[in-house]
Amino acid sequence: MCGRETAFDEASAMVKSNCSVKKQAMPSMKIPLLLLFLVFWSSAGGAQQIDPHALYERACSGCHAAHAGEFVFEVLENRENDLVSRMSHRPVSAVLETGHGGLSAAEVDVLVDLFSDISRSGRLFFRKCRICHVSAKVLARRKLVIRDGRLIGRYSDQIVSQYLMNHGRLNADEIPTMVEVLTRQITTKAETQD
Numbered sequence: 001m002c003g004r005e006t007a008f009d010e011a012s013a014m015v016k017s018n019c020s021v022k023k024q025a026m027p028s029m030k031i032p033l034l035l036l037f038l039v040f041w042s043s044a045g046g047a048q049q050i051d052p053h054a055l056y057e058r059a060c061s062g063c064h065a066a067h068a069g070e071f072v073f074e075v076l077e078n079r080e081n082d083l084v085s086r087m088s089h090r091p092v093s094a095v096l097e098t099g100h101g102g103l104s105a106a107e108v109d110v111l112v113d114l115f116s117d118i119s120r121s122g123r124l125f126f127r128k129c130r131i132c133h134v135s136a137k138v139l140a141r142r143k144l145v146i147r148d149g150r151l152i153g154r155y156s157d158q159i160v161s162q163y164l165m166n167h168g169r170l171n172a173d174e175i176p177t178m179v180e181v182l183t184r185q186i187t188t189k190a191e192t193q194d
């Protein structure tokens with residue numbers, strides 16, 4: 001999704017560059033008004049972007065796993081491209097739409113997107129990396145660090161997005177996804193200090 005995450009490295013920046021908004025000539029008189037509007041809009045909070053991980057932690061982690069990643073693998077499974085509950089086989093979107101967790105419709109969409117992202121990228125790791133690496137979490141937390149906004153090898157200093165061009169047999173478009181998955185293992189660790 002455009003602008004949701006910071007670009008962690010050149011590879012993801014490249015992929016995301018097509019998200020950048022086309023510049024349009026705008027009469028200069030209108031700019032102060034626009035700024036004023038933006039200030040109100042963002043401080044009102046209503047239409048603001050929802051942080052999906054924070055939302056999960058606020059609304060769900062009291063009763064379910066501490067992190068969305070664990071929740072997805074414990075509670076959900078992928079069936080015919082729909083994420084369903086392992087228990088009842090109901091789609092997670094349906095469960096949440098009935099009011100479980102007390103989310104607004106917009107929040108349901110945000111969480112369902114997050115769960116789908118996690119499920120998709122988890123399968124990617126499982127398919128292509130699991131033979132040699134225990135888990136994305138262990139790999140990232142033991143071997144990698146974020147320095148100057150980039151994911152690099154803690155001991156090797158290698159830039160992961162470049163390293164993966166010749167390691168792990170990912171397609172070019174899977175590399176930014178994988179870099180995000182690995183980065184997320186580190187940023188969620190920082191939040192919880194575990």
Ligand code: HEC
Nearest residue numbers: 059060062063064075085087088089090092095100101103
């Ligand atoms: C107050 C505690 C509580 C909160 C908060 C909560 N859940 Fe649950 N959830 C449960 C319990 C307990 C079950 C098991 C229900 C059962 O046995 O029928 C469950 C079951 C589920 C199921 C499986 C339902 C099914 O029909 O198989 C899903 C999916 C789910 N929760 C998602 C979430 C999500 C996502 C959130 C956050 C938006 C959330 N829950 C918030 C307690 C909670």
Ligand code: HEC
Nearest residue numbers: 128129131132143153154155156158160167168169170178
């Ligand atoms: C055939 C085995 C194998 C596969 C498959 C594999 N790796 Fe590796 N990987 C290794 C070995 C061996 C190393 C170097 C030793 C180490 O750091 O554990 C390594 C190192 C790495 C490093 C660098 C760590 C550093 O210190 O710089 C990253 C990042 C990495 N792998 C990610 C992945 C990802 C992501 C995948 C899946 C897309 C993957 N690997 C698939 C064997 C594998």
